[in-house]
């Protein structure tokens with residue numbers, strides 16, 4: 179079958195790979211009908227997460243049709259239209275029972291790498307390096323989905339592919355940031371990053387009753403989408419005084435909840451950026467934490483900061499003093515998709531959660547290398563490139 | 568470009584090193600928690616790869632606090648040829664069998680091509696459940 183493969187740092191190509199096989203009795207095979215780029219892929223493509231092998235198939239946010247089911251599968255049948263959580267979870271361990279699905283104990287076949295790096299291993303993910311299980315990704319004609327009764331969800335008839343696909347990863351991630359960040363009715367919420375993840379976090383904060391939601395980015399087309407589709411306010415960090423504006427818009431208190439949806443390749447207009455980029459290149463830090471620093475500084479006393487952006491290792495100039503003295507709660511996580519997808523699909527069916535506008539560029543899988551280039555360079559207003567295998 | 572991630576690559580190297588030292592063991596005790604009540608488990612009835620090494624190691628079960636299940640502790644006696652890699656894999660596989668009823672296999676057939684650069688990583692992932700800190 180055809181698939182988009184990682185061929186080396188900043189090298190992608192569409193090639194031919196063997197069709198996936200059922201391996202465990204709880205597996206299904208899905209014929210991928212839509213699959214989309216994610217900001218997380220950029221960290222793999224750029225070589226910031228060095229656990230890729232030449233030939234690995236990328237992609238973890240997708241939707242498709244069930245074409246084969248293993249003997250233990252109960253909830254799915256051939257022909258079902260399903261959206262699949264990007265993280266793979268068994269549904270039965272203590273973490274799954276706590277609904278912390280991306281921390282599942284039994285979903286990563288290579289726990290050694292991340293356990294060595296971080297002390298404990300999170301679960302596995304599709305198309306996200308051998309540190310996350312080395313599972314073949316979704317930018318292909320077919321994909322094997324393990325623990326399918328837990329991680330695959332039938333899409334209600336009224337919800338289009340273009341809407342449902344984002345339940346797979348970005349909408350679940352954004353919802354988690356607002357939910358576990360503790361957004362309450364009446365809160366002021368600030369979101370760094372207006373990519374799909376940041377936009378979904380902003381929408382989630384509104385639906386959870388926030389009084390004011392403010393999204394920060396520098397890309398005007400993305401900020402325009404925020405204003406049009408989520409109803410949040412926007413700030414441009416290249417022209418606005420972010421710290422001052424956030425203070426003013428929250429009555430001098432600072433935002434109750436700050437959600438970071440930028441990640442380890444953060445950009446900034448000031449000297450910080452050069453400093454962080456240089457340190458990253460000299461291997462003195464692995465990640466650029468500009469937005470996390472700003473979020474911690476802006477948050478109100480006793481407020482919370484949720485880190486949705488992906489980080490892999492160590493950062494420098496972490497404002498531990500502000501965190502401690504302001505009594506902040508800082509949390510992060512890979513997304514617990516299984517916890518949110520059924521609710522998100524219901525909200526999508528009711529029209530509360532709209533996502534189609536995120537897929538700004540739709541193209542055949544053959545054009546995926548071009549799609550990633552557009553997505554990476556933010557060419558032509560690209561927010562997400564969606565591939566049709 | 569790969570150099571940028573030196574500290575992370577070092578993590579992988581450490582995992583490799585842990586794997587290569589397949590010699591009799593630096594750590595003799597390994598403990599894992601399984602989300603099953605102690606009342607359901609018996610040392611002699613544990614399934615999977617732990618059963619295969621059971622006669623060459625000492626296994627003890629204890630209730631985990633706070634309803635977290637059962638702690639399975641394995642001690643490799645002096646003179647046993649069982650490696651700590653084998654014990655880690657056995658504990659992880661047995662936990663998965665007890666909790667999820669199955670042990671997840673990697674995707675396949677593989678789509679990757681072996682290269683010099685891939686080799687250290689492939690060495691680690693071929694023994695993915697043997698390394699780490701457990």
Ligand SMILES: NC(=O)c1ccc[n+]([C@@H]2O[C@H](COP(=O)([O-])OP(=O)(O)OC[C@H]3O[C@@H](n4cnc5c(N)ncnc54)[C@H](O)[C@@H]3O)[C@@H](O)[C@H]2O)c1
Pocket residue numbers: 216217218219221347348351370371372373374375376394395396397400415439440441442443444445446468469485486487488511512513514561
């Ligand atoms: N936690 C999870 O499970 C999970 C899931 C999906 C994505 N992610 C991560 O979330 C992050 C965002 O994903 P995405 O798909 O929206 O990515 P994206 O690349 O499309 O969007 C990132 C946005 O951040 C903006 N940005 C860069 N520097 C900034 C700064 N200093 N302040 C404010 N905005 C800044 C960029 O202009 C861009 O619009 C990535 O790091 C991705 O890896 C995490």
Ligand SMILES: [Zn+2]
Pocket residue numbers: 216217218219238239264347348
């Ligand atoms: Zn993602």
Ligand SMILES: [Zn+2]
Pocket residue numbers: 267268269270271272273274281282283284285
């Ligand atoms: Zn689990």
